[in-house]
């Protein structure tokens with residue numbers, strides 16, 4: 001067996017140790033004689049598994065009892081609708097910051113439900129920076145402020161947590177668990193699992209409990225956070241296997257030393273790769289240096305005619321999924337928690353060699 005270095009933006013690499021553990025437990029989960037996939041979600045063993053995963057996530061992120069932690073379906077995209085459905089309330093108005101494709105999608109979806117004010121945008125410079133908070137035009141009567149701390153496609157990451165007097169809502173799909181975070185600054189955090197948590201099919205929502213119960217009567221039960229909070233995210237059948245794998249990832253993260261240790265490793269990985277790109281005259285990245293994503297590193301070659309050869313040769317060298325998002329072209333290396341530092345080293349070696357031969 002040989003494992004490739006996988007730089008996919010999502011669904012992304014999982015820790016090898018987690019996959020091995022899942023393989024070991026596949027046919028007989030903890031002496032039950034069954035796979036996790038084959039058991040009722042009401043079974044004590046599965047309820048215990050689910051509770052342990054929540055507890056481990058709470059430990060990792062320092063989530064207090066003031067917050068509910070929900071494990072939902074529908075991906076981050078469903079949250080683009082659930083956030084306004086649940087939080088707009090009587091105000092009917094919210095502020096959004098537009099820093100790229102994911103925040104744009106969130107804005108578009110929220111507009112179905114209320115009046116959405118784009119309080120700041122970095123579209124003027126092709127989403128290569130995060131607008132300074134002093135330039136935001138927040139509304140007085142907004143129910144919440146939404147932003148995307150890490151734009152997965154543009155590779156833009158906020159280097160500050162906004163200070164607002166309304167609940168702060170963050171789409172953390174591609175940055176959650178990548179470094180320490182003060183959860184108490186947020187009203188709600190959501191993240192699709194398939195970047196930094198586990199396999200596709202499960203979505204984590206961390207919501208301050210006082211924000212529950214604000215959905216109108218027309219909001220379907222499945223779209224109402226309160227339903228899921230009251231039922232331990234088991235109102236209906238949850239994606240038990242994805243939840244289980246997410247739990248294994250949380251345990252693996254704890255074994256690595258938690259988000260402090262991951263943050264150190266991630267900083268080093270990102271510094272190395274951006275440092276190499278900046279030192280080269282052949283590769284480049286357009287994002288403001290202090291706001292470059294630690295998780296998603298887009299870059300272009302000085303001559304896009306070489307893109308095809310770059311990708312083919314990288315693939316042959318075991319470096320997979322480096323093609324940039326279809327909307328922007330170029331390259332993108334996603335270097336989430338599960339992508340080891342050796343993968344970044346191998347990528348840099350390959351890039352240096354390719355430049356030598358083609359630069």
Ligand SMILES: *Cc1c(COP(=O)(O)O)cnc(C)c1O
Nearest residue numbers: 075076077102152171173174192
């Ligand atoms: C991947 C991603 C999404 C979309 O996630 P789905 O689970 O496919 O709906 C939304 N926001 C961000 C920041 C993402 O990285």
